[in-house]
Amino acid sequence: MLAVHNLEVVYEDVMLAVRGASLSVGRDRVVALLGANGAGKTSLLRAMTGLLDVHRGKITRGEVTIEGRRLNTGNASSVVRAGVGQVMEGRRVFVEFTVEENLRVGGHTAGGAGLEEKFDRIYGMFPVLADRRRTTAGYLSGGEQQMLAIGRAMMSDPDYLLLDEPSLGLAPKMVERIRDLIVEINQAGTGILLIEQNAAMALSIAHHGYVMENGITVMDASADTLRADEDIQEFYLGVGAEGTSLRDVKHYKRRKRWLS
């Protein structure tokens, strides 16, 4: 069990982004984390995986545990070594590297051992990547890059995989494939935390779900309950037609954040 206990995250010592988030993910589960733009989902993920430092953020309260032991969230490397892998928001593949080099970097913590078997496993899961192993990652399509990002994270053989909006910017067909892959990964024994704005996609495979608002996990229920919930239907499942425009807003916002 990977669990977050009442976590609080502050950026630059003043900006409170997560103000009390709790959740847990079992190894046999797919758990969805839903929430609008700016709800604090990514911040929570960064906090769990030791990436707050680069954003000048800190955990000011609470902790993360894995199988009951405290996870050293001060150090990204030890988080990966403890068995928690992640697919970052926006894929973040190394665009100048080939597909295979990206995968090798994903296997960094495991050392050189068993590299070939891992390649085989990942290539079996993602045949597209196998065909393009010598291709520069920057030339892959968005969907292929997302698969590469997932494959890269799987190279460390994680017990838990945290995915931040893997469906972002992908065509519906590709979203479906990514969804099926997530199910496959879960069934092979990896617990999944799936952060999504595409609630329909997330709730279609999740066992359990959380909803985050203003940095707080305000809802904690089974996926069935969430699907039936009126608020969820209105705010997250009803946006279907507007989905694309929401994403445009998001891209715009993100670019602004980088510039400032």
Next chain:
Amino acid sequence: MATVASTLLAGLGDGAVYALIAVSFVIIFRATGVLNFAQPGLLILGTYVTSVLAVDRGVPFWVAAVIAVLVVAAISMGIERVAIRPMIGRPVFSTALVTVGIFIVLLILAFRLFAARARTIADPWQLEQWCLVQGETLCAVSLYQHHAGKIAVVAVVLGLLGVWLSRSRVGLAMRATSLDQEAALAQGINVGRMFSLSWALGGGLAALGGILLAANGSVVQANDALFALVALPALILGGIDSLRGAVVGGLVIGLVSALSSTYQPIHAPWLGPNFENVAPYLVMILVLLIRPYGLFGTKEVQRL
């Protein structure tokens, strides 16, 4: 014909050293995002330590050189840890200024250490030459062995570095870190260790560059540190973030200055004396006019 051969060898020999120094800049630039202005200081420390060991203590030259490279690599790593690491997240301009400060400190240190004395480094080549054309009493056209020696050393060192960076697990992690720090962290790479390693490598290569610069049978002084700056046109020519660019840029600059020092006084004397020192910058400006990011540079680079 013999003059051409002699000029080309000299150009490639010097160019190889420029290439090495340019590579040392690129390694640190790619890791930290700053042009490390302290490199000349590290370079001259490499020369100094070699001289002390090889000349004063009688340690064999190659052993002295290896120790000097390791010592300077350690110093460089220390500088990163103490002065550069805390600057992470600050504007690169501030970090670049810090390296200027470190350069001044190192230069003052070098002047103290050399104590106004000119030194030699007891390299194996000195002024040995192969004679191509025998004159009446002296050799008319000759090849200096130190040029060939420099080409060989640089080829081996940069060849190994290239293979290590592209094949080894740690080399790959280092390149990943320079591409996207946060994504590298997310893969479990110890990014801090990669910074240390980059600075150690950059410092060690600069030290080797200083040793090779001094390996021409003449004496060195503290202010020879500034020779490191000849690597700058090479660096900019190649594109500041490209290793391959640094190597090509270094060789081009070496050849251009050798060719102009041999032929410009004969064919274009009106350009004045010491034109070979200006020629590299002219080439650099010409290339930048056509390719603003250098020969191999990436477009996004606008950091300092």
